[in-house]
Amino acid sequence: MTAALTLVGALIFLVGTLFLFFGGLGLFRMPDTYNRIQAGTKAVTLGTLLTLLGAAFMQPGWWLKLLLIAMFVIFTNPLSSQVLARAAHRAKVASHTGVDHLAEDGEDLA
Amino acid sequence: MADLLMFFGFVAAAAGFFLALYRFVVGPRAVDRVVGVDVLTIIAMTGILLAALISGREIYLDIALVYALLSFVGVIVTARFLEGGEQ
16 A cells, blocks of 8 residues: 555656656747746646645655645745746846737736 | 656756756846746755655755745845846
């Protein structure tokens, strides 16, 4: 039973680290800053949550601290992504399409 | 079997780490570098989690939590600093 749980946990951990790799790949490949923020935070958040879930399968006694870290990641990653995108927009970083609907609205809503 | 899967997971996370490190070094804008630091610290947090799993010590999870907290505060402060325009 414990061996089966460890195997399932290692599989989920591997899937999570693959998402971390895809996040790094998106950061490497994407054409402009906003796309990089998107790829870098969404895929990495999912990857971190999956690795924490895999760790909870491998060490069931650690669930409380793992849940604490997972809640922290869920709350803080979207926040830092939004603050970074707002900083990029206010620093007048252009998107690679050249379209800026937020500036066309006339006021800084971000 | 589980050890082999976790080794492959370590390799995938390390590959993602180096791709993010490329973005941190090359840039080209300051915001790109901050995104790179964000992803680097989160992958490093997963590395601390892996160290906790391998050594079997729960106390390492506290270090991972504090590391995530510090990286979050650092990213927020740097982003607020960059809002006034870079350089």
